Amino acid sequence: MASFAASVVRNSVFRTPSSAFRRVSSRTLTTRATSYTLNTGAKIPALGFGTFQDPDSQEETVSRALKKGMRLIDTARVYDVEEQVGRGIKKSGIPREDIFLGTKLWCSDYHPEDVERAVDDSLRDLDTPYVDLLLMHYPCTFKRGPDRFPRDAEGRIVHGETTFVDTWKAMEKVTRTGKVKAIGVSNFSMGEIKTLLDEASTVPAVHQMEVHPYLQQKEFNQWLQNLGIHVVQFSPLGNMNDFYRQTGWSKEISHMMRVIDQPVLKEIGEKYNKSPVQVVLAWGINSGRSVIPKSVVDWQIEQNLEADFELQTENMARIATLDAKARFNDPSLDYEWRLYSDLEGIDGTMRGKTH
Numbered sequence: 001m002a003s004f005a006a007s008v009v010r011n012s013v014f015r016t017p018s019s020a021f022r023r024v025s026s027r028t029l030t031t032r033a034t035s036y037t038l039n040t041g042a043k044i045p046a047l048g049f050g051t052f053q054d055p056d057s058q059e060e061t062v063s064r065a066l067k068k069g070m071r072l073i074d075t076a077r078v079y080d081v082e083e084q085v086g087r088g089i090k091k092s093g094i095p096r097e098d099i100f101l102g103t104k105l106w107c108s109d110y111h112p113e114d115v116e117r118a119v120d121d122s123l124r125d126l127d128t129p130y131v132d133l134l135l136m137h138y139p140c141t142f143k144r145g146p147d148r149f150p151r152d153a154e155g156r157i158v159h160g161e162t163t164f165v166d167t168w169k170a171m172e173k174v175t176r177t178g179k180v181k182a183i184g185v186s187n188f189s190m191g192e193i194k195t196l197l198d199e200a201s202t203v204p205a206v207h208q209m210e211v212h213p214y215l216q217q218k219e220f221n222q223w224l225q226n227l228g229i230h231v232v233q234f235s236p237l238g239n240m241n242d243f244y245r246q247t248g249w250s251k252e253i254s255h256m257m258r259v260i261d262q263p264v265l266k267e268i269g270e271k272y273n274k275s276p277v278q279v280v281l282a283w284g285i286n287s288g289r290s291v292i293p294k295s296v297v298d299w300q301i302e303q304n305l306e307a308d309f310e311l312q313t314e315n316m317a318r319i320a321t322l323d324a325k326a327r328f329n330d331p332s333l334d335y336e337w338r339l340y341s342d343l344e345g346i347d348g349t350m351r352g353k354t355h
C-alpha cells in the first residue's frame with residue numbers, strides 16, 4: 001500500500017521573509033498562507049470556504065471571499081449551490097487555475113454507470129472543465145435515480161445495489177479523463193477506508209470529516225496522516241451551525257456550550273490578538289489539516305482569512321483538553337447506515353433517540 005506523507009508549505013512574508021516563499025494571497029503581514037501537498041502532488045490551501053446553506057447568498061459571497069484571498073472552495077452536488085458557486089468564481093475575476101475547487105458526488109449517483117454523468121452535471125453547473133477534488137459524500141449508497149433521498153412507503157431510505165468500492169473504481173476512471181484531478185472520501189470510518197485500500201488502487205487524497213475541539217479524533221487523524229490522506233475539517237467551528245440544532249442528528253449535544261464560547265479559547269486568543277473563532281481554525285491548521293468554515297458575512301470571512309497563525313505547543317495542549325468526543329453531524333438513523341462505526345462520538349445514537 002502506498003504511503004505518502006503530506007508535506008506543508010507555508011507562504012508568509014511574516015515568518016519566512018525568504019524569496020523562496022511567495023505570498024499567494026492578499027493576507028496581512030501577520031498571517032500565513034499555509035498550503036499542503038496532496039498525495040497527487042497538487043497543493044491544497046489550509047484555509048478554505050464552505051458553501052452549505054444560504055444558496056441565495058453563495059454567488060456573491062463566493063465571489064467576495066475569492067477577492068479577499070480565499071483559494072479553496074468546498075461545495076457538493078446535494079447542496080444545490082453549484083451554479084451559484086460557478087457564477088461566483090467567474091464574477092470574482094480570479095483565474096480558475098488559482099483556485100482549488102472541490103465538489104462531492106451524492107449517494108443516489110453512486111452506481112458506477114452514473115458517476116461520470118454526475119461529474120458532468122457538476123462541471124456544467126460549476127461552469128468549469130475540471131474540479132480539483134471529487135469526494136464521495138458518504139459511504140452509503142442510495143437507490144440510483146433522480147430522487148436524492150429515495151424512501152419506501154414507511155419513509156425509510158432505500159439503499160442502492162452497488163457498494164462504495166464500485167463507486168470508487170468508477171471515480172478512479174474519471175480521473176483519467178482530466179475532469180477530476182484528485183479523488184477522496186467524506187464521512188468514512190476507518191474500516192471503510194481500509195476496505196477501499198484493500199480493494200482499489202488509489203489511496204484517497206483527502207478525507208473530509210467532522211473535526212473541531214469537541215471532536216478531535218486524534219488516533220484516526222494520526223492514522224490518516226500516516227497513510228498520506230490529507231484531512232479537511234468540516235464544521236471546523238463545531239456546533240455553530242444551527243442545522244445541527246434543527247435536525248434530529250445530534251439533538252442533545254448540539255445544545256452544549258458553543259465551542260467558540262469556551263473561556264480557554266478567549267484566553268489563548270488574547271495572547272495573539274485573535275478571536276476564539278480564529279484560535280479554533282488555527283488549531284486545525286497547526287495540526288496539519290485544512291479548515292473550511294462557512295460564512296456569508298463579510299467581517300466573518302475576513303476574520304477567518306486571518307486565522308492562519310502559529311499556536312505555541314502549550315496552547316495546542318490546552319485546546320486538546322476540550323475534546324468531548326461530541327459529534328454533531330450523524331445522519332446514521334436517517335440514512336439507515338451505521339456511519340463512523342469504529343470512530344469516536346457515536347455513543348447513544350439509536351432509533352427513537354439521537355445521542
Ligand SMILES: NC(=O)c1ccc[n+]([C@@H]2O[C@H](COP(=O)([O-])OP(=O)(O)OC[C@H]3O[C@@H](n4cnc5c(N)ncnc54)[C@H](OP(=O)(O)O)[C@@H]3O)[C@@H](O)[C@H]2O)c1
Nearest residue numbers: 050051052186234235236237240241293294295296297300
Ligand atoms: N462532508 C460533509 O458531510 C459536510 C458536512 C457539513 C459541512 N460540510 C462543509 O463544511 C463547511 C463548513 O461546515 P458548517 O457550515 O457545518 O460549520 P462551520 O463552518 O463550522 O460553522 C458555520 C457557522 O459559523 C458561522 N461563522 C463562520 N465564521 C464565523 C466567524 N468568524 N464568527 C462567528 N461566526 C462565524 C456561520 O455564520 P453565517 O453563516 O451567518 O455567516 C455559520 O453559522 C460547509 O459549508 C460545507 O462546505 C461538509
